[in-house]
Amino acid sequence: MRDRPSADIWRRTRHRRRGLVIAVLLIMVIGSVLAVDAIRRHIEGEADLVGDRTFYRVPHPLPPGAPGSIVRVEGIDSAPLGSSAWRVIYRTRDLAGSDVAASAVVIVPDAPAPVDGRPVIAWGHPTTGAATQCAPSLDVDPFQLIEGLHEFLLEGYAVVAADYPGLGVPAASSYLLGIPEANSVLDAVRAAHAIDAARIGTDVILWGHSQGGQAVLFAAERADEYAPELTVRGVAVAAPAADLTELMSDDIVNVSGVTIASYAIPAYEDAYSERYDAGELAAILTPGGASATPQMAEMCLLSQNEEIHAIADPLIGRYVTGDPATTEPWKTLLHENSAGSSPIRVPVFVGQGLADELVKPSATDDYVALLCAQDTRVSFHRYSGVNHGLAAYASLPDMLVWLAAVSAGDPPASTCR
Template sequence: MQTRSALVIVATCLALTACASDDASVDSVAGATAAGFYDPSPESIPGRHGSVIRSQPLTGARAVPGARNHLTLYRSVDAHGAPVAVSGTLAVPEGTPPPGGWPLISWAPGTTGVADVCAPSRTEGSSPSAQEQARWVAEGYAIAKTDYQGLGTPGGHGYLIGDTEQRAMADLATAAREVDDSVGSRWVAMGHSQGGHAALFAAGAAAAWAPDSELLGAVALAPASHLGEQVRMAKWSVSNPLGSLGTGDVAVYLPLLVRGAQTVTDLDPARFLTDRANALLPMADSACTGELREQDNWGGLSPREVFTEDGDLSALLRVLDDNDPSGLRFTAPVLVLQGRSDRTVPLKATDAMVAEQQLHGQSVDYRKYDDVGHSDIVSASFADALAWVDSRFGITG
């Protein structure tokens, strides 16, 4: 058993004071001058998954206060079994680590897009923010935050493809020890929205994928689920005159879902998209979600402007159904945290997902929060998440 004071005697006071901002360093990492970091030579990519290709210090606005920060490029394996490079960041508390090394959270972020410029390590404000991560660092946790496969790096982002998401998380948990040997081998998977989806898949497969890194549990905040059903309903509203369902977020996320599905199957979107929507599809390759939400982009499309009435969605729906987390079998305990006022990941969807998981005997602790929306769940549930994660590591107050 570890005590809270032993973990944070130095980290707490340092993490509560913001590091000095170094905008020049941020620009050199995130801007055009850093393109080479995210695009390694082909001969450098093959190797053991979870090993490091290269790493460098990270400073400025993207650095977590009170921590040693690293921008990291590491090896993983894509859906077709080919080696790929994945980028991510690592924040390690200052001070002396506890016996066994700093406990690690491998964090999977929410949706930013599928274009390389949308990679969380290049994007300020992607969840959790540096200040939110600093709360975990102040409690004595190292935070490894993946960009996912093909986001920032070549290869195409497998958006909401569960197996490649969990590989990115598990491989970064392994790579973290190579980047900084004060990081321990025990870890918890955690993520929000898309990242919650990833954390659930980690709970099912990461222990087998990375057996040298001990997975203790997974925390899924507002995890994406039932995407197939949501797409079916949006398509149904095209031909049903009584259907009042607007595509809303489904329209914004549809080009991302298409691009994600195309990383695992041969998918022709012209078989179900209107000419207008198909013409807008390439926007996903250069624009992040904020731009896709605009009224002159995907955010302004009605169902009839997205789907053809007789379109064949079967190939896309197969991928979405195959990657729904509801039927997963877990090898580690799971905590699901959901806001009741969430309009992006509906409460009913998460209720249904957890009910199915628990029906099949899965170890799922489910907690809901009144008057909490999609983005606010990260901060609103922090105390509960911390207590749950502490218990996994045997840390006492």
């Protein structure tokens, strides 16, 4: 009788060890599969890029067509395991309402689609740059910046990731211009509908990080008017560039602000050329800033960060003649391109890192206060110790819970008081 407890303990310990061994083996197998998949995607991605140079060249002028209509589409061999993917070039509208071509990536799970089509996550990516070559879809791995991609595919969602006009397909930059960014996000979903094998439905969740937060918030504000055939169920953002006046005022004193401004100023000069003389907008720059801006505007944030710092660091405090957020005509233009001019009538998820030094927590607090004042249903989450780059990943667990509830038609109670 005295030996029985020891035997039971030994058996339980043996079972736990066996379970631990199985778990470790599963992790090793999954890790090996993911590693092999990463190698495969890199090799196939390199092969994909060989043909991309011609794929992204479109006729000029662009043949007429409706917004969201496809100009060109091709499959992507390096799609993640268990999915199919395509690059697509489609028509969208710029700030003036003119037709322009834009590029996007569409990814769907290999599982059978629902009868009414797959629901869509329309992804708005954070800043990669403002030059044509900085498009996420041009990367060897065009999927790596889509935060939450694997989780969304496992849940049966299609994912549509727009580059924004000026990225991928040569065109004028749309950097931090809310309307053309939003148009391109919505039109990318329209274009995905025309890919028969993708089996896309009309239900859409908008999801964006940083610059992509601005893009999808504008898309949420404009969807009913611009793309009424789409049913936007909700919009989720992480560290969104929602209020450009606060963003620019907070950041113009550091290297991030100099970089952001170097991307935005040429884009705004082109977009508002009929409204303002070039000199009116360029007057905000010091002589050193005016000299450096064209070079910085051609650099991609993720691949040329050191080169950007080498130019921007000496200009900190000497890039602009005053705060653009309080200097006309920039004050007006930044306000026009800030989210919140129209109420959002679908549930909104907001995630914000409290260690974010780019989109300051106070700026997001102010935007959430505006949403609450407009009677928007908001789920607001703050994350201690999380910086700007990790805001979307930190938000994902809560965002996925919110997503399931919104998709089921039972969104969480608002955190607005």
